[in-house]
Amino acid sequence: MAVFTEVSTNEARDLLRRLQLGDLVALRGIEGGIENTNYFLTSDQGEFVLTLFERLTAEQLPFYLYLMKHLAHGGMPVPDPRPDQNGDILHTVCGKPAAVVNKLRGKSQLAPQPVHCAAVGTMLARMHRAGRDFDRHQPNLRGLPWWNETVPVVLPHIGPEQAALLRAELAYQNHVAASSAYAALPRGPVHADLFRDNVMFDGEELTGCFDFYFAGVDTWLFDLAVCLNDWCIDLPTGAHDATRAASMLDAYQAERPLTAAERELLPAMLRAGALRFWISRLWDFYLPREASMLVPHDPAHFERVLRGRIAHPVHA
Ligand SMILES: Nc1ncnc2c1ncn2[C@@H]1O[C@H](COP(=O)(O)OP(=O)(O)O)[C@@H](O)[C@H]1O
Numbered sequence: 001m002a003v004f005t006e007v008s009t010n011e012a013r014d015l016l017r018r019l020q021l022g023d024l025v026a027l028r029g030i031e032g033g034i035e036n037t038n039y040f041l042t043s044d045q046g047e048f049v050l051t052l053f054e055r056l057t058a059e060q061l062p063f064y065l066y067l068m069k070h071l072a073h074g075g076m077p078v079p080d081p082r083p084d085q086n087g088d089i090l091h092t093v094c095g096k097p098a099a100v101v102n103k104l105r106g107k108s109q110l111a112p113q114p115v116h117c118a119a120v121g122t123m124l125a126r127m128h129r130a131g132r133d134f135d136r137h138q139p140n141l142r143g144l145p146w147w148n149e150t151v152p153v154v155l156p157h158i159g160p161e162q163a164a165l166l167r168a169e170l171a172y173q174n175h176v177a178a179s180s181a182y183a184a185l186p187r188g189p190v191h192a193d194l195f196r197d198n199v200m201f202d203g204e205e206l207t208g209c210f211d212f213y214f215a216g217v218d219t220w221l222f223d224l225a226v227c228l229n230d231w232c233i234d235l236p237t238g239a240h241d242a243t244r245a246a247s248m249l250d251a252y253q254a255e256r257p258l259t260a261a262e263r264e265l266l267p268a269m270l271r272a273g274a275l276r277f278w279i280s281r282l283w284d285f286y287l288p289r290e291a292s293m294l295v296p297h298d299p300a301h302f303e304r305v306l307r308g309r310i311a312h313p314v315h316a
């Protein structure tokens with residue numbers, strides 16, 4: 001589990017009292033996750049998730065928390081941050097910024113079928129629409145400027161073939177970002193990390209999604225590309241799965257058809273999505289943080305995905 005900060009039962013009990021969420025029944029550190037400290041909090045009023053933010057600051061966090069609130073109130077199945085008696089949804093626990101949200105029903109579908117990919121496509125398009133009238137703005141903090149900053153930090157740790165690919169792809173993505181087709185892409189608040197482990201299912205029913213802490217204002221196409229790169233590939237090889245991808249794309253487009261610029265740039269954004277997670281995984285792997293039982297994700301996976309998307313471009 002990724003528990004960077006240990007929370008005592010007394011601290012958890014005090015927090016539940018401040019939020020008027022009842023008396024503590026159980027407190028359990030959560031396995032999975034690599035960014036924040038997460039606990040399941042059970043009280044006599046229900047089940048909640050407590051997150052202590054390890055990297056994000058109190059200035060950055062309102063965007064994510066109010067986005068979740070906005071989407072939840074817009075009918076999307078996302079966790080709704082709980083306020084204290086003053087109406088504040090950003091709290092402090094163990095000296096760290098923290099939030100408490102409702103625990104979603106269901107479990108991750110780690111071997112998705114076309115029906116699951118279609119459900120994700122539908123939800124993603126609806127989330128994009130629901131986010132259009134969200135009035136806060138914060139860029140994707142793991143977007144192109146972060147890639148440009150972080151690539152030089154990881155380059156000394158990797159081999160010459162990888163370094164050549166990383167440099168070349170970064171140059172290509174800077175070129176794409178400067179194009180008129182890119183400027184024409186529709187954008188808004190995006191999740192930007194909607195992987196298999198961030199969506200809940202009950203059988204074939206999608207019951208919700210969480211982990212909005214990489215969200216930001218970016219192109220909707222980038223968000224879709226991140227999903228296609230995780231839900232619609234063969235995990236061992238990184239190979240694109242055309243059947244699952246067609247299910248996701250058709251379902252997405254039934255809610256919001258892609259524009260001409262989006263269709264043109266889908267191959268480039270699939271590469272961008274792979275590059276983004278290759279860089280972050282390299283960064284987490286070679287510059288790790290202290291946490292109990294933190295398991296870094298394998299960077300080589302996204303190197304394979306990137307090479308695959310370059311060798312075999314995928315069109316909508
Ligand atoms: N609202 C929620 N409802 C149910 N489970 C959740 C919720 N939020 C987090 N979890 C559980 O916690 C785990 C880690 O959460 P995640 O947000 O992915 O962590 P991190 O931000 O550290 O990557 C998830 O895999 C999931 O099992």
Ligand SMILES: N[C@@H](CCOP(=O)(O)O)C(=O)O
Pocket residue numbers: 032033034035193195197198211277280281297
């Ligand atoms: N999904 C990303 C990293 C973020 O991890 P998460 O547990 O917060 O989803 C990856 O797989 O590299």
